[in-house]
Amino acid sequence: xxxxxxxxxxxxxxxxxxxxxxxxxxxxxxxxxxxxxxxxxxxxxxxxxxxxxxxxxxxxxxxxxxxxxxxxxxxxxxxxxxxxxxxxxxxxxxxxxxxxxxxxxxxxxxxxxxxxxxxxxxxxxxxxxxxxxxxxxxxxxxxxxxxxxxxxxxxxxxxxxxxxxxxxxxxxxxxxxxxxxxxxxxxxxxxxxxxxxxxxx
Numbered sequence: 264x265x266x267x268x269x270x271x272x273x274x275x276x277x278x279x280x281x282x283x284x285x286x287x288x289x290x291x292x293x294x295x296x297x298x299x300x301x302x303x304x305x306x307x308x309x310x311x312x313x314x315x316x317x318x319x320x321x322x323x324x325x326x327x328x329x330x331x332x333x334x335x336x337x338x339x340x341x342x343x344x345x346x347x348x349x350x351x352x353x354x355x356x357x358x359x360x361x362x363x364x365x366x367x368x369x370x371x372x373x374x375x376x377x378x379x380x381x382x383x384x385x386x387x388x389x390x391x392x393x394x395x396x397x398x399x400x401x402x403x404x405x406x407x408x409x410x411x412x413x414x415x416x417x418x419x420x421x422x423x424x425x426x427x428x429x430x431x432x433x434x435x436x437x438x439x440x441x442x443x444x445x446x447x448x449x450x451x452x453x454x455x456x457x458x459x460x461x462x463x464x
Contacts, residue, residue: 269318270315270318270319273311273314273315273318274315274319276311277308277311277312277314277315280304280307280308280311281308283299283304284301284304284305284308284350287299287300287301287304288301291352291354291355300352300355300359301350301352301355302350302351302352302355302356302359305349305350305351305352306350308350309331309334309335309338309350310331312334313327313328313330313331313334314327314331316330317330338350338351354452354453357452357455392404392405392406392408392409393405393406393408393409393412394408395408406434406438407438410434410435410438410439413435414438414439414442414444419439419442419444420443420444421442421443421444422443422444423444423445424444424445424446424447425439425444425445425446425447426446426447426448426449427446427447427448427449428448428449429449429450430448430449430450430455430459431448431450431452431455432455432459433448433455433459436448
């Protein structure tokens with residue numbers, strides 16, 4: 264059995280994470296889907312860089328915490344002040360967020376959010392609808408209630424046109440179209456734009 268010291272193990276893991284992060288970054292640039300997320304690898308890489316620096320320069324593991332904190336602060340300054348995205352992938356974050364919130368509601372999309380056709384009780388999104396304390400209605404009905412409220416508040420009428428800045432997956436535009444209002448959506452999220460284009464093809 265090979266005898267490997269703790270510092271050697273830390274350096275090896277940091278090296279493997281660096282290589283993996285580079286490969287996933289290249290795959291993302293080429294728009295190839297990967298199982299491993301770039302942000303997750305980046306987080307672990309920052310952690311192991313902190314461990315490697317503390318063991319190499321200080322030969323003490325307890326220096327790892329301040330080194331990791333300094334790396335994290337530098338990372339956040341790079342992103343939020345100078346807009347340099349070394350370990351942060353905003354597109355991946357947005358995609359994960361919408362996956363976690365289960366925004367891709369198959370029942371809602373399949374029903375095309377037409378008024379008065381909400382019959383499914385199985386839609387899984389509970390974060391975006393307007394239930395108005397009526398918890399026995401379906402999620403599709405809650406979506407229709409929310410969009411219907413917006414529609415009336417904006418005094419929209421058939422034949423009008425709207426521009427939805429930050430349109431997400433385009434469910435609001437889809438609803439407006441079902442009521443005769445044509446619209447265009449703008450999103451900075453490639454996954455959302457791709458999703459909507461696929462649904463309208």
